[in-house]
Amino acid sequence: MRKMRKIAINTGGGDAPGLNAVIRAATLAAIENGFEVWGIRHGYRGLLDHEPGGLVHLDRDRVRGIGHLGGTILGTVNRGDPFHYPTRIEGQTELQPVDRSAELVARFKELGFEALIAVGGDGSQKIAHRLMKAGLPRVIGVPKTIDNDVIGTEVTFGFDTAVSIATEAIDRLHTTAESHDRVLVVEVMGRHAGWIALRSGLAGGADAILIPEIPFRYEAIAAKIAQREARGRKFAIVVVAEGAAPAGGSIAVKDKGDVFRGTAVLGGIAQQVEKELARRTNKECRSISLGHLLRGGGPTTFDRQLALRFGAAAVRFLTDTTDSGVVAISGDTINLCSFEIVTSGTKFVPADCDTVKTARLMGICFGDERPEHYFAA
Ligand code: F6P
Numbered sequence: 317m318r319k320m321r322k323i324a325i326n327t328g329g330g331d332a333p334g335l336n337a338v339i340r341a342a343t344l345a346a347i348e349n350g351f352e353v354w355g356i357r358h359g360y361r362g363l364l365d366h367e368p369g370g371l372v373h374l375d376r377d378r379v380r381g382i383g384h385l386g387g388t389i390l391g392t393v394n395r396g397d398p399f400h401y402p403t404r405i406e407g408q409t410e411l412q413p414v415d416r417s418a419e420l421v422a423r424f425k426e427l428g429f430e431a432l433i434a435v436g437g438d439g440s441q442k443i444a445h446r447l448m449k450a451g452l453p454r455v456i457g458v459p460k461t462i463d464n465d466v467i468g469t470e471v472t473f474g475f476d477t478a479v480s481i482a483t484e485a486i487d488r489l490h491t492t493a494e495s496h497d498r499v500l501v502v503e504v505m506g507r508h509a510g511w512i513a514l515r516s517g518l519a520g521g522a523d524a525i526l527i528p529e530i531p532f533r534y535e536a537i538a539a540k541i542a543q544r545e546a547r548g549r550k551f552a553i554v555v556v557a558e559g560a561a562p563a564g565g566s567i568a569v570k571d572k573g574d575v576f577r578g579t580a581v582l583g584g585i586a587q588q589v590e591k592e593l594a595r596r597t598n599k600e601c602r603s604i605s606l607g608h609l610l611r612g613g614g615p616t617t618f619d620r621q622l623a624l625r626f627g628a629a630a631v632r633f634l635t636d637t638t639d640s641g642v643v644a645i646s647g648d649t650i651n652l653c654s655f656e657i658v659t660s661g662t663k664f665v666p667a668d669c670d671t672v673k674t675a676r677l678m679g680i681c682f683g684d685e686r687p688e689h690y691f692a693a
């Protein structure tokens with residue numbers, strides 16, 4: 317098989333703990349295979365903006381000691397889609413979306429890159445796939461997101477870290493909730509999937525877990541709180557996913573997004589739940605959003621290892637095959653999944669999955685129960 321000489325790697329979309337471990341593993345594996353590796357700064361900006369330092373030569377020294385660090389040494393952006401690239405046009409005050417994909421592909425080839433390792437979530441993989449169709453020679457995607465919502469891979473790195481941080485926060489909130497006999501509503505990220513809320517809610521011993529996949533009713537949660545009260549438990553913890561919504565209601569949105577970003581910024585549901593529960597339970601309620609705390613800092617050991625394996629596997633697929641696609645894990649095997657599958661939608665929590673069943677068996681409320689269920693208990 318023909319050996320490639322020069323490859324590039326970038327990180328796009330929201331960051332996730334483990335990105336630096338991917339960069340380290342991919343770089344070391346590529347160098348071991350005789351390749352030169354370059355990092356593109358801030359998604360594709362390093363190729364399009366012609367700023368000094370837009371491309372970083374990744375050698376052994378550059379990736380030394382970064383495996384345990386959070387963030388990404390390459391930087392990342394949410395508004396950097398080359399097909400709608402924010403571009404200054406003379407005479408216009410606002411940046412305009414311009415299709416710069418052809419320019420990007422030409423620059424990539426001129427620089428002698430033969431493949432791109434694109435580390436990002438489903439949005440970034442969609443862009444990478446489009447760029448491949450537009451002429452990038454080869455692309456290996458590496459899926460990343462704390463949300464764990466990427467189809468084709470059982471898990472993404474960043475998820476375990478986010479769940480661990482959320483669980484620790486819920487543990488801490490328990491003691492203060494109990495001291496004050498309060499209801500504490502904790503909002504966690506996850507976009508339209510409830511994985512983080514479900515796993516951290518179960519691990520942290522939440523009394524109610526509200527996820528986008530199961531529309532909830534306030535009456536059911538209030539009944540659960542009343543049931544606890546009757547049992548002498550004067551406090552409660554409600555974990556709510558940012559994308560969860562009451563039955564017949566709508567998702568709480570902070571910012572609708574724009575032509576550059578594409579997706580909305582979610583947030584604010586915990587405050588709504590706080591208000592509604594205060595009204596219905598007569599208890600003191602408080603809400604907190606864990607937000608970007610779940611993305612900051614270094615990866616857990618699990619995420620670090622997964623990220624290192626994904627990074628090395630990306631290079632293995634480049635050297636051992638002629639295919640493009642996205643690295644994915646199934647059991648203990650790392651496969652190359654097609655871009656079509658990975659970008660076909662969102663991996664939601666199945667409402668009848670084992671974790672939901674376990675939580676229900678333990679009496680955790682999902683907000684879809686009939687209130688009588690709790691009053692009768
Ligand atoms: O996809 C990762 C994620 O953290 C989501 O959980 C969240 O909805 C979104 O990114 C937040 O994006 P931003 O950091 O741009 O506000």
